[in-house]
Amino acid sequence: MALHHHHEHGGTALTDAAQAALVNAGEQWTDMRADIFAVLATYEKPASAYDIADQVSQKRGKRVAPNSVYRILDLFVATNLARRVESANAYVANSHPGCLHDCIFLICDTCGTATHLDDDRLSGSVRAAAEGAGFAQVRPVIEVRGKCADCD
Amino acid sequence: MALHHHHEHGGTALTDAAQAALVNAGEQWTDMRADIFAVLATYEKPASAYDIADQVSQKRGKRVAPNSVYRILDLFVATNLARRVESANAYVANSHPGCLHDCIFLICDTCGTATHLDDDRLSGSVRAAAEGAGFAQVRPVIEVRGKCADCD
């Protein structure tokens, strides 16, 4: 069980939640967006925009340019359907599209899997530290690189 | 004043401290490394490897390939002379090469400056959370994007 008690979704429920969140943000849930989200959601590890472009291209039987994927990933990040993992230049589907967190990701240097933590006390402290230094519109990036339990 | 009370260096003192730390790690303090560190240390903002390559090339009157810069930056990061700012794909000189911290960087989205914080209690909590999830050889990446006091 994760450290928080919010809505965790998987499979169809996750897709439904993502669609709801996107529509709720005043954006359209198009076929292209559905396909990209579906591909992203199947990945165990953070996926690069190019990985996703390849998969979606296969799925559609027609080349989808990374360009288009970036556009939609940017939208997903802006609307909280996905997260960017800065230390991996890659993206993960957000398992709780409805609620806002400053997620913490643990990324294994060996196998690449990303474990998702939420600890509002911790992320709140980071926010507070930044705001105390005069920063505004704060977006914490909290990631941890290392070896996961399996690869250790 | 920063939040910690360790050795903070600037200018010549910083270069000396960096040289000492590198030699202490069993590595050579070569002309190339000195030049790259000097350039890196003059930057206010995180500098990309390509920025540094350009500056060092000018300084030497001879092209230095980004390749070589990356090699040395990797060494600097490994020996704690420099830090990589993941969310900016860029590097900063470490202002306290001797002592170990999990530094926190606040990066302004507008002007690009990086403010350096140390808060061992906070970074310790992040480490503890990761270790509690079974991770080993943990390297926290704690950055905050936002607007600095000047740009707000």
Added chain:
DNA sequence: TCAGAAATGATATATTGTAACCTCAACCGA
């Protein structure tokens, strides 16, 4: 002084990310 190791040079290539401009369809008011 010489052999091996370490550092750097040179070149090519891979990966990641943007910019500019175009087409098309949906929508909306005149």
Added chain:
DNA sequence: TCGGTTGAGGTTACAATATATCATTTCTGA
């Protein structure tokens, strides 16, 4: 119905970041 506007996606070109490989130079220690 017509014409204008908007948003989504397509296409192409390019910029920025990062790595791989092998050659050459420089340093070090015996």
